[in-house]
Amino acid sequence: MTYEGVLTKMQTEFQAPIQYYLVFENSFLNLNQLLDKSLEINFVGYQCLNCGKKKKIFRQGFCYDCFMSSAAAGDWIMKPELSTAHLDIEDRDLEYEKRVQLQPHIVYLALSSEVKVGVTRKTQVPTRWIDQGAVQAIPIVEVPNRYLAGITEVALKDHFADKTNWQKMLKNEVPDMDLIAERSKLKSFLPNEVQEYFHPEKEDLYELKFPVLQYPKKVNSLNLDKTANFTGKLTGIKGQYLLFEDGTVFNVRTYEGYVVKLSV
Template sequence: MQYQGVLKKMKTENGDEIQYYLDMNTDFINMNQLLNKEISISFIKYECLNCHLEKEIYRQGFCKSCFFDIPNAADWIMRPELSQAHLGIEDRDLAYEKSVQLKPHIVYLANSSNVKVGVTRKGQVPTRWIDQGAHEAIEIVEVPNRYLAGITEVALKEHVGDKTNWRKMLKNDIEDENLVEWREKLKQYIPDEAKEYFIENNSETNLNFPVHKYPVKPKSLNLIKTQKFTGKLVGIKGQYLIFEDETVFNVRSNEGLVVSIDI
């Protein structure tokens, strides 16, 4: 069976085991059902997720001109402390920026390769944690806008990491941490503007990924260079497909590639 479509990050559904779905335009593939099966992925062409033209992808699934123009690729996406919609100040499109920035946001701790701090919209919990491959996470602060979440993250990352080591995460070379203790330890560093939003009483969320075999030495697949890859799928973690030969493929970092998948 063959499917074809433009890659977008896999949709997820949390449960006893996380379920992964790949949207291939006219079909949804439940990727969990492909575990222990051999699949082939072939690169066909590029397709920008915004303008849908066949243009080389620059970042985040967008061509270069779209990346520097559209509001959902602006700097405040990656650096929430730059958000200004709460002041009525436009970056690229104030209506869009208000629709995203002025919603409740969560500052959280997640443990994927190590304990890290991050920011996400409240409605993206636990999706954001799943995408990062975190096996445990906890909310620290719930604030009414993205700016407050951003300045809180900036303050806390002086005392805890804010990056994931993808190799360590995929190897499952991780230790369980007491995130409640981490939350209490970091409380003192929350900026004054956000202190009232500290979450006093909550517990960790634990996440179970569908992985049958973790790689010892994961090697990243460059599909554009390789053009086609065939292998047995043995796990899915974060946005990575893990194959038996220890090749790993990051679906999210390849958004905007039109591929065919043969099962």
């Protein structure tokens, strides 16, 4: 079977284990069914996820022009504390920014390589944690906008990492931590504006199980710009990565906007 289309991040279903899908314009593929089977990936070209033009991808699936102009690629995406829609101040497109920023957001602790703090829209729970390869996650606060989530994350960065060590995550080198206990210690670290949203007594610990037959001992990232054709046996899926028997890992999210042909 052959599938061809523009890569976007894998769609998921929160089951045990997580179910993964690659969705193309006219077809989709349940990747869990390919475990322990050979998969060939061929790089065909580029297609910007924003303008649709066949232009080289710069970041986040966008060509350079779209990345520099689209409201969906503003600095507040990666740095929520820069959000200004609650002040009625526009960055690139105030209508879009209000739609995204002025909705409930979750600040959370996740356990993927170590305990990290992060921010996500409430509608992205638990998808955000699946995408990070977290084996456990727990909300800290639910706040009404992205700015409040951002300043909370900044305050907690002094006490927790804010990035995942992707190599440790893929090798399943995860420490034994009690996220409920970690959350209970946080109240004094929170900004005054979010103290009222802290409810540490909630029983809301998420456990995530990934479809992995074997974890790699060493990892080697597949770079489609350098290696246009790759074939390997799929042995696992974690976060947004495909794991292969020889230690090769492929970050689907990194190659959004790339046109590929997959042969199963």
